[in-house]
Amino acid sequence: MSPYLFYPLACLTIAGALGVVLNNNPVRSALSLVATLFLLAVYYIALQAHLVAALQIIVYAGAVMVLFLFVITLLNLSPDPADRTSPLFGAAALGSALLLAVVLGRALWATTLPGAANTPLPEGFGTTVVLARQLFSEYLVAFELTSILLLVAVVGAVVLAKRDPSPADMDAPAPGREA
Amino acid sequence: MTLPIANIEVLYPLMFACAWGLLVLTVEMFSLSRRFVGIGWLSALGLAAVAGISLSGQGAGEVFAGAVALDAFSVYFYVLLSVLAIFAVFLSMDYVPLAGIIHGEFYPLILFAVAGLLVMVSATDLIVMFLGLETMSMAVYVLAGIRKDELRSNEAALKYFLLGAFASALLLYGIALIYAITGSTVLGSVANAIASTDYLAADSLVLMLGVGMLLAGFAFKIAAVPFHLWTPDVYEGAPTTVSAFMATAVKAGAFAALLRIVLVALAPVMPDLSWLMWVLAASTMTMGNFVALRQTNVKRMLAYSSIAHTGYLLVGVTAATAEAGAAVLYYLAAYGVMNIGAFGVLAALTRRRHALQEISDFAGLGQNRPVLALVMSICMLSLMGMPPLAGFVGKFYLFTAALEAGYTVLVVIAVLNSVVSAAYYLGVLRAMYFQSADAEEYSPRPYLNFAVTAAAAVTVALGLAPSPVMGAASRAFSSIILGP
Numbered sequence: 001m002s003p004y005l006f007y008p009l010a011c012l013t014i015a016g017a018l019g020v021v022l023n024n025n026p027v028r029s030a031l032s033l034v035a036t037l038f039l040l041a042v043y044y045i046a047l048q049a050h051l052v053a054a055l056q057i058i059v060y061a062g063a064v065m066v067l068f069l070f071v072i073t074l075l076n077l078s079p080d081p082a083d084r085t086s087p088l089f090g091a092a093a094l095g096s097a098l099l100l101a102v103v104l105g106r107a108l109w110a111t112t113l114p115g116a117a118n119t120p121l122p123e124g125f126g127t128t129v130v131l132a133r134q135l136f137s138e139y140l141v142a143f144e145l146t147s148i149l150l151l152v153a154v155v156g157a158v159v160l161a162k163r164d165p166s167p168a169d170m171d172a173p174a175p176g177r178e179a
Numbered sequence: 180m181t182l183p184i185a186n187i188e189v190l191y192p193l194m195f196a197c198a199w200g201l202l203v204l205t206v207e208m209f210s211l212s213r214r215f216v217g218i219g220w221l222s223a224l225g226l227a228a229v230a231g232i233s234l235s236g237q238g239a240g241e242v243f244a245g246a247v248a249l250d251a252f253s254v255y256f257y258v259l260l261s262v263l264a265i266f267a268v269f270l271s272m273d274y275v276p277l278a279g280i281i282h283g284e285f286y287p288l289i290l291f292a293v294a295g296l297l298v299m300v301s302a303t304d305l306i307v308m309f310l311g312l313e314t315m316s317m318a319v320y321v322l323a324g325i326r327k328d329e330l331r332s333n334e335a336a337l338k339y340f341l342l343g344a345f346a347s348a349l350l351l352y353g354i355a356l357i358y359a360i361t362g363s364t365v366l367g368s369v370a371n372a373i374a375s376t377d378y379l380a381a382d383s384l385v386l387m388l389g390v391g392m393l394l395a396g397f398a399f400k401i402a403a404v405p406f407h408l409w410t411p412d413v414y415e416g417a418p419t420t421v422s423a424f425m426a427t428a429v430k431a432g433a434f435a436a437l438l439r440i441v442l443v444a445l446a447p448v449m450p451d452l453s454w455l456m457w458v459l460a461a462s463t464m465t466m467g468n469f470v471a472l473r474q475t476n477v478k479r480m481l482a483y484s485s486i487a488h489t490g491y492l493l494v495g496v497t498a499a500t501a502e503a504g505a506a507v508l509y510y511l512a513a514y515g516v517m518n519i520g521a522f523g524v525l526a527a528l529t530r531r532r533h534a535l536q537e538i539s540d541f542a543g544l545g546q547n548r549p550v551l552a553l554v555m556s557i558c559m560l561s562l563m564g565m566p567p568l569a570g571f572v573g574k575f576y577l578f579t580a581a582l583e584a585g586y587t588v589l590v591v592i593a594v595l596n597s598v599v600s601a602a603y604y605l606g607v608l609r610a611m612y613f614q615s616a617d618a619e620e621y622s623p624r625p626y627l628n629f630a631v632t633a634a635a636a637v638t639v640a641l642g643l644a645p646s647p648v649m650g651a652a653s654r655a656f657s658s659i660i661l662g663p
Contacts, residue, residue, distance in 0.1 A: 107384035113359055141190070141246035145298060145310040148197055152291045152314055155204065156321035159284045160336075164327060 005046075013039040026072045030065060037061040048126045189243040192233040192257055193297050199225035200290035207283035215283050219272035219626075222286040226261045226268065226293065233257035245365050246307045253301035255655035256435045259512050260300070260428050264293045266519040267424040269630035274420045274526045277624075282325055289424065292318035296432035305354045305364040305444070308436055312350070312400070315432065316343050319425060323417035335416025342399070342409045350396025356389030357444075366444040374447040390445060390452070397440070400433040403493060404463040407486045414482035415536075419529070422478065423522030426485045427515040434492060434511055438504065441496060443659055449499060456497040457589055464490025464596045471603050478536045480603055481521055484562060487600060488514055494593050495577045498584035501660065505653035506576035512648055513561070513569035513641050520558035520634035524551050527627045530619065541607055543616035550628065552611045554635040559604040561638045564597045569641035576649070 016039060019032030037060045044053035124130045135143050203225065207218050233254050242248045268289060275285055291314060298311025320343065324336020358364055360383065361372035378386055399406040414422040441449055441456075449456075467487030474480040492514075495507035528540065528551075545552040561570035574597065578590045641648060 104388065107388050111360070111383065111385040113385075138244060139246075139306075141244055142304070142306050142310055145307065145314065148291070148294065149310055149314045149317065151201075152288070152295075152317045155284055155288065155291075156317055159282050159288070159321055160324060160327065164281065 009039060009042060026077050027069065030068045030072055033068070034061050034065045037065070048121055050126050051128050051131055052126070186243060188236055189247055189249040191236050192229050192249070193247065193294065193301070195232055196225070196229050196290065196294040196297055199228070200287050200294055203290055204284065204287035207287060210283050213281055214276040215286065216272050216626075218283055218286045219268050219275075222290055223265045223268045225290060226265045229293070229297070230258045230261035233261075242303060246304045247298070247301050248303045249301060250655075251651075251658035252435070252439070252655045255508060255651055256300035256431065257297055259431055259515065260293055260296050263428040263431065263515045263519065264289060264424065266516070266523075266630055266634060267420055267428065269626045269633075270420040270423060270519070270523045270526050272626040273624040274418065274529060274627065277526075277529045278326060278418050279328070280325055280418060285322065285325060288318045288322050288325075292322070292424070293428070296428060299432045300435035300439075302436070303366050303439070303443075305357070305366070305369070305440075308440075309347075309351060309354060312433075312436070313347060315429065316347065316400075319421070319429060322421045322424070323413060325421070326418055329416070331416035332418065333416075335413045338409050338416075339413045346396045346399035346406070349392045349399075353389045353392030353394075353396060356385050357393065360386040360389065366439060369444040370446050373445070378448055379451065387448075390448060393440065393445075394455070397433060397437045398459065401430055401437065401489050401492075402486050403459050403489050404466040404486065407463070407466070407489075410486055411479045411482040414485070415476065415478045419478070419522055419526040422482075423519055423526070426481070426522065427518050430485065430489070431511040431515055434496075434507065438496065438507065438656075439659060442499060442504065453497055453499070456493060457586070460490050460493035460497050461589060461592050462490075463487070463493060464593060466490075468596045468599045472599065474603070475538055476536050477538055477541065477607060478522075478525060480538075480607075481518070481525075484600065484603070485518065487596065488562075490596070491574065491577060491593055494581050494586070494589055497589065498581040498586055500580055500584045501653065501657060503577065503580035503584060504656035504660070505649065506573065506580045508652035508656055509645065509649050510573035510577055512652070513573040513638070516634045516637045516641065517558045517561040517568075517570055520554055520631050520638060521562065523627060523631035523634060524555045524558070527551055527624055527631060530621075538606060538610050539614075541610040542614035543611075543618075545612040546615065547618040548621070550632065554631045555611060556608055557635040557638055559607050561642070563601050563604040567639075567642045569638045569645070572642050572645045576645075 013036055016032050016036035020029050020036060023029040023032060037056060041053040041056040041061065044050070044056060122130075199222075203218060203221055206221060207215070210218055233249070236249060247253075268286065271285065271289075274280075295311045295313070295315030295318065299308055299315060302308035302311055320336055320340045323339050324332050326332035354364065357369060360376070361369045363369055363372060373386065376383060376386070395406065399409075402410040414426065417425065445452075464487045467483045467485075467490055471480050471483035471487060474483060492507055492510055495503040495510065497503075525536065541555070544555070557568065561568035564571045564574045566572075574593075578593055581590050581593075
């Protein structure tokens with residue numbers, strides 16, 4: 001990726017990410033997140049990972065974000081005056097974020113990542129066929145586990161979200177429960 | 180193209196646990212009773228089968244696609260986790276209706292949490308380990324908050340979820356950084372790649388950052404200081420049997436994964452990081468014990484005691500010898516059963532949907548409910564480290580191994596801590612036997628009584644005859660050290 005393309009894009013991505021955190025309006029936050037995720041997809045394209053880029057746009061920037069916006073509009077959030085965090089907390093958060101940025105930046109600056117130099121990509125890199133073969137051979141266990149993970153998340157979400165029957169609706173108190 | 184199904188029997192215990200979770204989830208939908216006792220029995224049966232399958236399918240060093248190994252270490256933890264989960268299920272069979280939990284998904288979620296734990300302890304790949312951790316966490320977040328009408332339960336779930344998600348992000352970032360340097364997520368390859376680099380040089384700072392983040396993520400899961408702040412609130416707010424599950428099985432699973440990472444993937448770096456483990460161990464046990472002294476709520480006290488025990492276990496991880504590793508494995512089993520007993524007694528004292536949790540609620544228990552009081556005494560004395568109970572034997576093995584590895588100061592700190600801990604453990608005994616209160620009417624709680632009595636019996640047995648478990652523990656531990 002040419003540096004003339006990379007640095008402007010990187011600045012835009014960071015601006016998008018800051019927009020997510022700093023916006024008071026949740027809808028604007030979510031839209032900034034869409035922009036950030038979209039811009040991330042550009043890096044994947046530059047790294048020859050076209051399928052991942054497409055999935056990033058379809059799944060994250062598309063489906064997940066639509067869901068986010070739906071939930072935000074359904075909840076009809078309004079700023080809670082009791083919810084103001086103290087400036088001390090904000091300063092501490094900013095301080096630790098900056099510290100992390102400095103440490104990570106310093107470390108990455110000093111490190112030459114192995115394989116980063118212009119090594120030729122393997123045949124068919126980033127194509128659907130190669131990715132699928134990897135997914136269903138080398139990463140089969142991880143792939144199947146992800147489905148269990150998602151299933152648990154769905155079951156959990158249903159348990160927590162569904163309306164409980166009121167005590168009157170329930171059958172007579174079970175024998176073990178002293179009322 | 181060939182699928183790596185050459186030795187798929189490695190995955191049988193895992194596949195069975197997941198399938199049984201699905202089965203119980205389906206059967207539960209048709210459950211007529213709101214007490215879910217049958218579902219509990221079904222879950223316990225499945226867990227027992229998991230233990231049986233892993234014992235019979237033991238093939239040392241067999242790895243499926245570089246992702247999961249069914250070595251002696253995995254088998255040890257498969258059996259330990261199944262047993263602890265069976266205890267938790269038996270406790271729950273009375274506790275679920277008592278606490279007013281009306282969601283039959285309770286038991287399937289425990290099974291899925293166990294499945295996640297099984298993946299964690301047997302994973303030989305960081306990504307697979309992370310997925311196991313997340314599966315387990317996801318189930319436990321929900322279990323912690325399953326009493327939706329209880330504010331404390333909501334608080335526990337939310338706190339655990341937010342902080343846990345943050346810890347997972349740290350862990351994942353650490354894995355990404357380690358992958359960036361070593362080019363692999365397989366534990367053995369990571370170790371080889373690290374060994375061939377000059378990891379202390381300035382240009383390997385990224386690797387050390389990755390290691391730090393990975394350790395921080397795990398420190399959260401095992402509740403080590405300074406990542407322990409969630410523990411008391413979550414243990415207090417979660418349903419008591421879920422707290423029992425978290426304090427025993429979840430902690431054992433997280434420690435197993437930590438051991439695999441520290442002693443396999445990070446083995447080349449650890450000699451330079453033993454000071455970090457030293458500091459973690461010393462601060463965790465001291466902090467846990469001294470804050471526990473001030474607690475009047477027994478559930479919170481047990482939470483701080485579990486933090487202190489994380490510290491003792493970290494002494495073994497610091498020493499990192501074969502004896503210390505085996506001692507950690509034994510201690511996880513001993514600590515597991517005695518904590519099941521202690522939390523179980525708390526669950527048994529549930530009345531009108533509310534657990535009696537204050538130390539004053541234990542007054543007169545010695546007269547009114549002598550069996551429960553005896554169980555509680557055994558568990559408290561064992562947690563304290565009184566011979567000849569399991570807790571004493573575990574501490575003895577741990578501290579001797581650490582002494583032999585040359586960590587004299589750390590062992591002195593640990594022993595002093597054990598002395599301090601006597602004060603709060605004995606406080607419960609004093610309330611039970613030297614204070615009196617009127618007898619309360621209790622409904623019969625056969626499963627709870629059975630489970631806590633069994634836990635106390637195992638605590639005594641593990642203390643009197645430690646050699647079978649200790650032998651299995653040392654075989655298990657050497658299988659990851661000598662393994663590929």
